[in-house]
Amino acid sequence: MNTILPGAPWLIAHRSMLGINKPYKVTLNGQDYVLWQNDRGEVFGLDNVCPHMQAPLSNGWICQERDTITCPFHALEFDGEGRLHREGKRDTQPLSRSLKLTVIGDFIWTYDNCEPRVPIPDIVQNIAAEYDFIGIAGEKTIRSDFLSTWLINSDFNHQNGTHRELFQIVQNQMTEFDKDGYWYQVKQESTRANNSLGEIFSNPVLLTLPKILKSTVEYFFPSVLVLYAESGIGPFAQVVVQYPQQNDRTKIYELIFGKFKFAGMKPLFRQSMLKAIDVVVEQDSMAIETRYPSQLAKIKLPNEEVMAYAEKLYKEW
Known part of the structure; x- marks a missing residue:
């Protein structure tokens, strides 16, 4: 789908909606994302699809030790930048696209990876x-x-x-x-x-x-x-x-x-x-x-x- 109002700031979540170390699914402009928050208050966001066999990452779980989200199909781990963690090592290049977030207090904003057009309202x-x-x-x-x-x-x-x-x-x-x-x-x-x-x-x-x-x-x-x-x-x-x-x-x-x-x-x-x-x-x-479908108002x-x-x-x- 075409991006609706590109460059708009979207308040996609309040911290209380995420919980701690729990995957939280967000759909924005036709794209599914997964967010999660660690116990230090850091918030991460990725495309919700695993780059291996397209499983929804939001159905997986969070590894607290590495701040990674784990795919529910094959237990593959990805960090907040979309890099794969495997056998104690982290890849240098991301395999999954991250969602750029701006966290202000308890409020989680995003421009949906578009160029900002208006500022986030305070x-x-x-x-x-x-x-x-x-x-x-x-x-x-x-x-x-x-x-x-x-x-x-x-x-x-x-x-x-x-x-x-x-x-x-x-x-x-x-x-x-x-x-x-x-x-x-x-x-x-x-x-x-x-x-x-x-x-x-x-x-x-x-x-x-x-x-x-x-x-x-x-x-x-x-x-x-x-x-x-x-x-x-x-x-x-x-x-x-x-x-x-x-x-x-x-x-x-x-x-x-x-x-x-x-x-x-x-x-x-x-x-x-x-x-x-x-x-x-x-x-x-x-x-x-x-x-009913929109038509010209007569009143x-x-x-x-x-x-x-x-x-x-x-x-x-």
Whole structure:
């Protein structure tokens, strides 16, 4: 397949997704890679195919003593540069292509071995320094192209329909839209319905939402977007990450950060918050995957200039 948005920085993993000395498979622009992390925090990446008989290296295991990944077919070992280790010796030339990685704190970025076109945004690291990390939610491969998946997160009208039952939003108003190149930002106000005690008990996340939720969504096209909001238990930042796996497959996951007014609130609300994000991503996925083939829209809604701007950035990349 042709490389989608060549030169874009992709946030392909958070350290917690890799574990220690465990193979982790990533698909990016039609190519499978295997990542692994040793107990010193070093991260390695290779093409996932063994150069001997094409076994998937991600089905193998890690040799901790040599920081090598071992093929599951014939126990051949390769280091992070793709060099074969055999009979106590290491070849001088790589047999497998390595994936160039940039590791910043807990975040693993790559340009997919392309020439960088835009810098890695420092927003994610800045949030990690300011907020507590709550967890990862909504990790999913969506059966959709990259642009369609990005556009649903630039759609400030779908909360009233797609997420109506989950968040009980009855009105969403965009109050500000700023843009500067590959960065753009939207401020919005979402009005929640009056909830019964039964609705709150069945969906505790409603307790964290004020009657009118004011939030800011900051975009760093095409890598990440961040939703900031003030909840009843403190401010939180929701980092939405996506990258292209295939022409018709897009990976998405979300890193959730918060500042709790009281330390004891974190374990109390952690599961309900992550579960709510899982539901949001599942609802967005269904909305994208069940649409009929794209055709010219015959209706125009307010706030669609945000989607139009995102589509312009994609087409002019």
